[in-house]
Amino acid sequence: MTGHDDHHHHDPDHSELSETELRVRALETILTEKGYVDPAALDAIIQAYETKIGPHNGAQVVAKAWSDPVFKRTLLDDATKAVSALGHVSRVGDHLVALENTPKQHNLVVCTLCSCYPWEMLGLPPVWYKAAPYRSRAVRDPRGVLADFGVSLPKETEIRVWDSTAETRFLVLPMRPKGTDGWSEQQLTELVTRDSMIGTGLPKKPGG
């Protein structure tokens, strides 16, 4: 351990942010000078995160599952296999599990220990997903957490909370909104929100 209390004895004229910026810059300089990393490769990693992954990937998977019963079955049986077969969606690693919401069961995903999240399907997690309020309460008071998101579910609906304590990654398959009969996959994609695939939200309604 390197004694983090030292980090906090900073000049009051400098914010922690600027101190952090300098420290991060120093670390990158050291890693580069020692030949551990090529800074251009770091740029490329950031660019890949900014462009290749995101909730649009998950939304395509959900819209396809809403449109294609065979695909939906495969997705629920083996999500890694189903998503990998799509090709045009982001390549996906092992251990992806899709969780189907029904009138009887609503699924909610959390990582109480850190921040495990299906990056390839949803992108990098939002700050609230990684922060203490969500991580502490989701497993004990999921209805209260849903209320923070403005979501209220019938009392009869069982709420199932999935704590991502291993390398399994969970993608919620929300219920298809009513009034979307005959919609194309592309149209349906527009209704799928990131939060609806975490379980903290519901898909948009047609025209909503």
Add this chain to the structure above:
Amino acid sequence: MNGVHDMGGMDGFGKVEPELNEPMFHAEWEARVLAMVRAMGAAGAFNIDTSRFYREMLPPHVYLSSSYYRKWQLGLEDLLVDKGYITTGELVAGHAVEAAKPLKHGKFTLDDVERIMVRGKFGRVAPAPAKFRPGDHVRTKNIHPATHTRLPRYARGHVGVVERDHGCQVFPDSAATESGENPQWLYTIVFDGTELWGPDADPSIKISIDAFEPYLEPA
């Protein structure tokens, strides 16, 4: 370890506050930290479990008062210093001073970027048959390892049902301390809300964890 990172069930952190139109990064340095962690991990300086363990070892007041990527930065510094890739003197100087330590997979370059955008594989050949099958009742052990574990405190010593079998996977408790992959069977265990939180709990909730076989005993 029984650290503040193990937050399930704790009180007092307030409401969840989603940020409208949240940017992917709130500052450029956050992106650099993310990229450095991914690159050094891929180059073989550490595995994902060790990097989690180092964030958990941050002093509790630092863990709780630091932003997410600040924790990543502090954990990365500690890890690279402890493993001999950098020194605290270098961090102070802002430049390399000592000779580099060879990386298991060599320098991280542009050619390596594509492969890290897909998650690694954690499934391993099973050294022994699975002890449990879906439908079995199991009790999570009342254990308090001093090092990294993925059995959260709120789920220790409770009876649940095996719901899914995820095969045999790298055991984080061993990998985090670089004691080998020690593959173990992994199961989804589902608990009633009242089993975990007592008779006053919302009866309409169920909670599951993914638990490795060494965390479990028959019930």
